[in-house]
Amino acid sequence: MGLMRMAARTAVVAGTATAVSSRVAYRQADKHAEKQQEAYAQQQAAAPAPVAAPAPAEDDSMAKLEQLADLHAKGILSDEEFAAAKAKALGI
Amino acid sequence: MSAAEPYSRLAGVYDEIVVDPCYPLWAEFLLDLWADDPQGVRTVLDVCCGTGLLTAELVAAGLDVTGVDASHEMLARARTLLGPRVLLSQQVLPHLDVDGTFDAAISTFDGLNYLSPPDLRLTFEAIAAHLRPDGWLVFDIHTDAMMSFVLDNPVVSGEDDGYRFVISNRLDPGTRVCDTTIELTGATPEAAFTERHRQYFHSDAQVTSALAAAGFWLAAVSAEYTRVPAGPDTLRATWIARREAS
Numbered sequence: 001m002g003l004m005r006m007a008a009r010t011a012v013v014a015g016t017a018t019a020v021s022s023r024v025a026y027r028q029a030d031k032h033a034e035k036q037q038e039a040y041a042q043q044q045a046a047a048p049a050p051v052a053a054p055a056p057a058e059d060d061s062m063a064k065l066e067q068l069a070d071l072h073a074k075g076i077l078s079d080e081e082f083a084a085a086k087a088k089a090l091g092i
Numbered sequence: 093m094s095a096a097e098p099y100s101r102l103a104g105v106y107d108e109i110v111v112d113p114c115y116p117l118w119a120e121f122l123l124d125l126w127a128d129d130p131q132g133v134r135t136v137l138d139v140c141c142g143t144g145l146l147t148a149e150l151v152a153a154g155l156d157v158t159g160v161d162a163s164h165e166m167l168a169r170a171r172t173l174l175g176p177r178v179l180l181s182q183q184v185l186p187h188l189d190v191d192g193t194f195d196a197a198i199s200t201f202d203g204l205n206y207l208s209p210p211d212l213r214l215t216f217e218a219i220a221a222h223l224r225p226d227g228w229l230v231f232d233i234h235t236d237a238m239m240s241f242v243l244d245n246p247v248v249s250g251e252d253d254g255y256r257f258v259i260s261n262r263l264d265p266g267t268r269v270c271d272t273t274i275e276l277t278g279a280t281p282e283a284a285f286t287e288r289h290r291q292y293f294h295s296d297a298q299v300t301s302a303l304a305a306a307g308f309w310l311a312a313v314s315a316e317y318t319r320v321p322a323g324p325d326t327l328r329a330t331w332i333a334r335r336e337a338s
Contacts, residue, residue, distance in 0.1 A: 010250035
């Protein structure tokens with residue numbers, strides 16, 4: 001159906017999702033965007049992939065903007081949703 | 093306000109506010125997946141086709157698609173979108189009365205999460221009976237990460253396309269049964285409705301054993317219509333199974 005996806009999308013855009021859950025949702029979007037091209041290479045690699053270093057602490061609003069841009073690029077956020085969420089992240 | 097039948101009212105706003113533009117990406121993934129099949133995939137059974145948005149993508153790619161769905165109202169939208177030539181049929185799973193044998197069956201946007209575990213088994217068997225040997229079954233369902241998300245965010249409200257909505261979930265992590273209520277209000281009193289939906293968060297073990305019992309072998313479980321293996325953060329897992337050859 002999509003009600004849960006709709007809820008997740010809404011919660012993330014509004015910034016009301018719990019921190020843990022929104023990280024999960026963001027990571028999902030990040031993976032979707034970034035790992036698609038690397039997928040084959042990773043699957044082919046016989047050795048286990050190195051464990052990714054924890055992401056360095058970033059300015060919150062910049063990290064959020066990047067995550068929103070990913071969601072927008074993947075089509076999960078419409079132009080209007082992206083614009084609204086961006087404005088919110090920038091505090092304008 | 094009494095609750096309407098699932099999808100009877102949601103159908104009217106489904107394409108506008110529920111879905112996001114995921115279907116072209118999902119169709120691209122499916123076509124790429126099937127391109128490697130030496131037998132070719134020309135006929136597809138779209139199980140829980142809804143308003144037919146993905147059906148339309150596959151039809152546009154030249155595939156011969158038959159759509160089934162439990163909701164009369166969703167099928168009516170699909171008929172408008174797809175025109176008279178695509179075969180559409182109202183079927184309440186696990187009952188599946190369609191003609192022919194297909195190269196592939198799909199069920200997208202967590203349609204199979206509407207089935208209780210016993211009905212999921214029966215549905216896999218019914219689908220297997222309509223697939224050729226080595227035929228494909230590709231579907232997506234919610235993951236445990238989605239279950240966590242729902243538990244953490246039981247009530248979400250928002251506004252979209254002139255509508256206000258509240259989505260409330262009552263999820264029992266023990267039984268993995270989730271009752272979802274959507275209350276929607278629009279510009280006019282007539283636009284308002286409440287619907288209740290019941291979904292089942294199937295465990296990986298349940299799905300794996302149901303597939304095996306129905307004569308499928310599991311090729312991969314990936315993150316939402318990508319080649320990336322599903323991980324602990326995957327909210328929507330895509331299961332790729334093949335019918336046993338004999």
